[in-house]
Amino acid sequence: MNMATPLLKFTIWLFLSIGAGATMAISGVYLYLAPSLPDAETLKDVDLQTPLRVYTADGLLITEYGEKRRTPITYQEIPPQFIDALLASEDDGFFEHSGIDFKGLARAVFDLVTTGRKKSGGSTITMQVAKNYYLSSEKTFTRKFTEILLALKIEQALSKEEILELYVNKIYLGKRAYGIEAAAQVYYGKSIQELNLAELAMIAGLPQAPSAANPIRSPERAISRRNYVLARMYNLGKISEADFQTNIRKPTTARYHGATSEISAPYVAEMIRQEMVRRYGNKAYTSGYSVYTTINASRQLAANKALQTGLLKYDRDHGYRGPQDNLEQISLSVRSNPVVEEWLAKADPSKDTDWPATLAQWDETLFELGDYGMIEPAVVMSVQPEGGWVYSPGDVRWLPFSGMEWAAPYLSVNSIGSPPESALDVLSVGDLIWLQPSREGLSLAQIPEAEGALVSMNPVNGGIESLVGGFSNSDNQFNRATQAERQPGSSFKPFIYSAALDNGFTTASLINDAPVVFKDASLEGTWRPENYSGKFYGPTRLREALYRSQNLVSIRILKQMGPPAAVRYIKEFGFNPAKMNKDLSLALGASSVTPLDVATGYSVFANGGYKISPFVMQKILSDTGEVLYEANPFIAATPPQTEQDESEESLVISEDTKTDKQAISGDVSDTNPADFTEEQEPVRYAPRIMSPENNYLTVSMMRDVIRRGTGRKALALGRNDLAGKTGTTNDQKDAWFAGFSSDLVATVWIGFDQPSTLGRWASGGTTALPVWIDYMRDAVADSPERPLELPEGIVTVRIDPESGLLASPGQSDAIFEYFKAGTAPTEYARAKSILPYQDEDTNSGTGSVIPEQLF
Missing domain, CATH: 3.40.710.10 (DD-peptidase/beta-lactamase superfamily)
Structure with a gap:
């Protein structure tokens, strides 16, 4: 007993010394690090890097740009089941501890001492918030101590809910997704609130290894991690056994989803991106700017559909060029086994395919092709005379022969081969083809070689309401609406x-x-x-x-x-x-002009003679909703009499100062958007460049182009306020139609990027006009007609249609014509007896005769 007393005293003093030493060391570390620790209160005002977002005028998302895809959400928007999954995976004691999991830290230290390796970091969610917002990812003891001290400060400054909200919005989850909402969009194309339990558990399991173990790069690892999260939830009593058993058996449905988009306008988005980078540099991608454009969502949809439909029809009329590629099938084989190799030598490869591996390989190829709008890629799985089974991601469909009867071989721009007699003449197993779904069923398609552009704008202020720069931005980013300088022809x-x-x-x-x-x-x-x-x-x-x-x-x-x-x-x-x-x-x-140039010029005809400038950027908002810039375009209207003065000429935009950026913002100055305020800008009236009389006469002649001329097909729209003009260049290299209704101007161009003939049957009236008609049918369906108002300086006179002179009294074939006051003919035509005037137009149309009565 006497011997035990000194030993006990020694042991006690030893532990006291160790404790005192540890306390002194911790105190020293604290005193050393504390002055450099940031104020945790700043987390309440932290600015997360959020991408640039581009919207239509009516608030639909076009796209987003940025290295980090992030959509911050509040704590109340986080699904409770996701919170259970995340805490089960990362920190099940989160709501109980003070920011530090001492058991976890002790376990990590023990592992490090006994094995010499770091097996776990013992980090809580609070510690990860400290690291993600304030610290680097270097693995040093100093950084770990700083992380612990910061976590304690954060717990004192913020509530648990605030800490969790910061965590789920900051954490990296693979594939450029930062935060759980962005991850839900990237992997499933849905909001986090729309995911099922298996999908929530999949995302909750990503923080451990987001790059290497996400469901796109490594689906097997991701499923294993997901099932671990589900098992932890079950063990903690967060889900039932039935939920656990059901969800661990679910396959992964994750695949890469590009930037969320509610409306397809990629060429517009790129115009905005370039302008925002010009204004803000690389901050444009990270500062959370929102740009609202002048694009009208319904008209943009109509433009996308009309141009793609027209190009697909032109392409189909010129024959089938064959599949884009032929993808191999993976055979069922284990080459290390001689018995299997001997069996494979006798097998039919077409019937012995490793379909899971083959489809996975095909999926990868198909996903990389991008978005082509009305057509989608597929691979031929089998072919019969009556049709073929084709595979598109996640689906096997039947392509009937009726959907490929058009596919006579392409021979030249002016000739095609014999029509196919069965699907075997068109398809082969493994062919990478394109499909066009419709209400009539599935049809074979192909990416057109001919290209096109469609741009429409509001003639009163120049706001671009729809713009399509080509068949697909995935295939070619060249914006033909604003960059293709071609001859406009007639x-x-x-x-x-x-x-x-x-x-x-x-x-x-x-x-x-x-x-x-x-x-x-x-x-x-x-x-x-x-x-x-x-x-x-x-x-x-x-x-x-x-x-x-x-x-x-x-x-x-x-x-x-x-x-x-x-x-x-x-x-x-x-x-x-x-x-x-x-x-x-x-x-x-x-x-040489661009389609946007032509549309801008036609806007003068449509608005009564005023010069406006095109623009597509309506306003820029900061991440807090502050208006940083708002367009103030010229308006095609006569200023109130009291506001007119001798300086009206100052409103004219000279061609020397006009730049490409006007098509983006409608600005004529180089003013930084940060200089703009929310104060109401004065109305800027556009200068008149056509007299009312000239405008009326020109527009009335352009309306005749549709009533009785080369644009007669547009009569199918059943409107009386349409005007325009066809255009075809030498050797049919360019086909145009430009025209307008009471409130919308639209221009269509069709041609090859490298100028060559569209074929002997192509023209503005047969190739471009149908696209314009399809677009205007939807775009102006709800727009009322507005009559062409007769200016005071116009007179109406009966004339002889052959000579243009005044009609003789009682002349049977006389017509009415409009003239500027003082320019009408004063001489009479010779008296004659003649049959009623007949229209001899031979260029296009139905051949019907429309009396030339102009009022």
């Missing part, structure tokens, strides 16, 4: 005719439509222009010449007024004069 003629009216011509001016030869050095020698139809019509009134699209009349008009005068007039419509031909080819639309 769609440019309304500008020539308007210039003519401004230079002494009238709608009844008689121009000879006859063969002509020009010898001009600027035209590279001898030039013999012809009409599209190859016919000549002799003396023709200006109105007839426009709706018949007679080239020779346009050339003679331009020759009489002179190209320089025409360029001076036309540049005010928004065209760059440096890119406009200064010779007679200007009359045939041989200059």
